[in-house]
Amino acid sequence: MQVSVETTSNIERRMTIGVPAQEIDQAVQKRLQETARTVKMNGFRPGKVPMRVVKRRFGDSVRQEIVGEVMRDNYIKALQEQDINPAGWPKFEPKTMEEGKDLEFVAIFEVLPEVELGDFSKISVEKPKAEIADKDVDTMIDNLRRQQATMKSVKRKSKNKDVVLIDFKGTVDGEEFEGGAAENHKLTLGSGQMIPGFEKGIVGGKAGEELEIEVTFPEDYQNEDLAGKPAKFDIKIHDVQEPQLPELDAEFFKKFGIDAEDEGTFREEVQKNMERELKQAVSNKVKNDVVEGLLESTELEVPTALVDQEIDRLRQDAVQRFGGQVDFQQLPKEIFEEQARRRVKTGLLFQEVVKQNDLKADPAKVDEKIQEIASTYEQPEEVVAHFNSSPEQKQQIESSVLEDAVVDLILDQAKVKEKKLKYEEAIQAGQQQR
The missing domain is CATH 3.10.50.40 (Chitinase A; domain 3)
Structure with missing residues (x-):
């Protein structure tokens, strides 16, 4: 196998690969022999069809099938030899594929970009600072009553x-x-x-x-x-x-999953939930500012293959939200392109921060986040057991903790300014995505 690699852009590569004709012809011959043993044709007993007939009938399709497999296998082998990490599946362009001649083909693909992180000290972060007043709890309870009115x-x-x-x-x-x-x-x-x-x-x-x-x-x-x-x-x-508006009684409290006999206990539970929401809103706002600062401070060419993969994920999510009534591929890609490109670029930047700083997901913080999620359910111990028994679910929590570690590292160097807000203003700030 002969391999040469051409750099056509910062992230695009053209890899030309040559495969000896003998390798192709032997594979085609072997596949035709296997076909001859199982094929059924009128006028011949099973397994007794002459090879010349099998070749005439199936030769072209078998050769095309073999060439596709050889291109795939040799492309993967060439990547390993050249120590190249592609960002997605390539486009194959056969140059020569005639019988008796060496196969030559080109694989066009993208690689992950080189990332040069910007100066974290130039990133500005506005951190909401808010407290939950009695009137905020009153408003929340009033809203809950109106939902059931x-x-x-x-x-x-x-x-x-x-x-x-x-x-x-x-x-x-x-x-x-x-x-x-x-x-x-x-x-x-x-x-x-x-x-x-x-x-x-x-x-x-x-x-x-x-x-x-x-x-x-x-x-x-x-x-x-x-x-x-x-x-x-x-x-x-x-x-x-x-x-x-409904009365504030035990029946009403149960509609929100709160087992309380009096209004005071109900208020305490409502306030605890509001505190969790406020904490999450502040975290979302800070993370969004960090992401915005990273994006603005770093020039990065994003592989199209990764953007297309993210677009498909966003389209599938959208279909699920709408009840799965349409095929996700019917949704125009353009609607999701900007968001997908932002997500991919953010992911690449976070990966580079993790790599350069050798960050790891702290097991204690993983357990803490699982406990925090579980505390919102009626049977928290079952939720904890579910996360601990599901590697996929736990990995999502670990990824979230690792993202938090990236944000914390950048915050240590960024310009952070606290801004006093009312509770509702802080919640809204955490919901806004730029």
Whole structure:
């Protein structure tokens, strides 16, 4: 086997491989002999078909099959000899594959890029600092009650937190626009579902009333044709409903998996859950800033093969979220390309930090994270046993702990500034992804 490697870009390689004709011909002959022993053809007894007939009938397809196998096997062998780590499966281009002639083919593939990490001290991180006040717990409990509320129609004027059933039709410069009209639309007033001013314009309206309100689309509205433009909406209110909140009793507490007999115990459990969410939100915000700083400080060419693999994973995830009703390959790749490229680049950078600093997943922190996850379940000991008995699940936790170690290492060198936020603001900061 003869091998030569050409560097065509920072990450692309063209490997030319030559295989002696004898190796191909012997493999083809052996496969044809195996075929002759099992093939059934009219006019011949099983196993008695002449070789010339077998070759005439199956020679081309067998040779093509053998050439494919030889290219694959010799490509893998050449990678090992040349000590090359490819980033994905190659594209094969046969140059010569005629019978009696040496096989020559080209394997075009990408390799993992060389990574030069930037200066961590130039990375800026904004770390939320928030406390959970009694009113935050009150708000959370109120939200939980509203999730379980029943609705009752009322004759009075509408107010925030009421649900209204409305028809609406919007116009801009006197013209209707796509998505600007609906019938029997349920809207919770004060929820912020609609553009600024829309819900406020309905507050005070009663069932049976017709209103005309004027609002302005935000400058950063997703539909650029409407962004910043004034609009008029004709609204008819069919019904105003007031939520009937459930009592804070043991039956209500159980709906949220909390075994409590009194409101005080329930509040304690709610606050513990809020503290876990706050801790996670702060961690997410800090990690996102670290990732953003890494991406901005490092030039890195990302292998297309890895991006395509990540796109497929994202498409499969999307299909699962939508109930698996479509084939993931029907979803356009372009929708996921930017996110996939970011994920791949982040992964490569984290791997390099791990490699350069010889980082390992601390077993104690792995156990701590498993315990933390298990504490949110009714039978935590069963969850711990599940993780410890499942290598795949435990490896995911180890990967998460290793990512945390990367973030901590960078934070030790980065510029970290604490920012005081309210509880809800900190939660929102942890949910934002740039």
